[in-house]
Amino acid sequence: MKFNFKVNEIPKKELVEFVQKYHYSPVFPKLTKHWLGIYDEQLNLVGCLTLGWGTQPKQTIQKLFPELDTKDYLEIGKMCMNEEMPRNSETQMLKAVVEWIKEYRKDVSLLYTMADGIMGKVGYVYQAFNFKYGGSYFTDVFMTNTGEKVHPRSMKQILIENAKFEGKEKLFWATPAYMKTIGMSRIRGLMFRYMYPLNKKAKKLLKDNNWNINYPKEKDLKWKKQLEKGKYIEVDKPEFNFDNAEVNKKNIEQHLKN
Template sequence: MKHPSLTIKEIPKNEAIQLIRYYHYSKIILKLCKYFLGIFSEKKLLGVIELGWGTQPLQTIRKLFPDNQLQTKDYLEIGKMCFLPELNRNQYFGSQALSALIQWLSTHTDCLFLYTLADGIEGKCGYVYKAVNFYYCGYFKTSVYRDQQTHEKIHPRSARLLLEENARFDNVEKKHWLTQDFCAYKGIEKINGPMFRYIYPLTKAGNQLSHMTVYQRRNYPKDKDLRFETRIAHRKYKEFSQQMFNKDVSFYNTQVVD
């Protein structure tokens, strides 16, 4: 069932973060945020979208279009898209919200592209992006940690204190990834899974660049493409079935990265 017409407008940062922290499975807000947008039906706030850039803004757009000297200003990335719980099962609401967002971006910005990721580790292939006709840009493998007792998902960006403890554990100055021995000691497992990349051209120029790439509006990923592996020894992994995370536990994770 389709929802009545939606509108997008900027809302205060604190209001958006409050809703994200309450309803979204990931509580981390990246530093490079530009817009906090509310999704409204009449005057009722139904969700929020946070737009900005990830940890490597320029590298992201250059990897997508290596033959063009595109800049960070040429795109925005969806950091968080969060709806009220009763709308998460509405198969039309997500595509309606994205369509309203695309219209807002085309009116209020000069961006060429909207970029986003579907979190395969959370079992998301990005069906909503297929519904809105995004280009599929392939996938890359990413890693997270999981506390084996509480099942809390620990994002590498939230593992600073663990990395410092791991460095002391190994009697070295610094660690960038948690080691297998330290994880075994702490009862933490490392899980690899896919992140699926999507772009949507917002202008004629963006559409022309998209047509010049190998990106497609077909052959979208499906559930069968959700493949996972867990570390069993140093640099050794085995495939395993998708594991669930306890989204109510936040012992390791930082709520907001300012």
């Protein structure tokens, strides 16, 4: 089914409520520039998408393309649709968002995103829209005894308690011994990079740097669990959930309030 989606910037609270209803993770990135609502022909809100950057905007883009800077790209933070929409709707939503960027953010050359392999996502929607693939890398997250997924940057209070436990002044990573006492695990999994060029110059840049369509599939997903410092074993896909979020509670409630 073909749609003629409309894209508008919407109040943050409206988007947050939609995302926390339909997205697998209610946790939001902090550096969001645009809060976009996607509407069908009857002006029903059927999808939402945020544009901004990750935790290290400049480092992210210059690690991939040293000649570029933060102003040259936007990153998809959150993207989801009403679950009742047909299967190909997200691809059409991306098309509408790209058109919006080209009209209202002509200064941007690249649209960047990552598929969260830790959550079992390889990026099929980006593949269907012909994003270019830029490889994968392992990243670490933590998992509480209730299944809550915790980003390392959200571990501040836990690290304070961990340092006391170990008799240290400060720690940058939770220790296996302390995690065992609180029922937390350190999980390592893949993230998959995707980039969409918004002009001819960007298209050439991706081609010259070997961004391609050799897309990953589900067989490429991998997970490892830390046993002790420096030692991991391969495991099946972890069953993350946010039903009883505690570590991320402040982030979730703060975005709803604001």
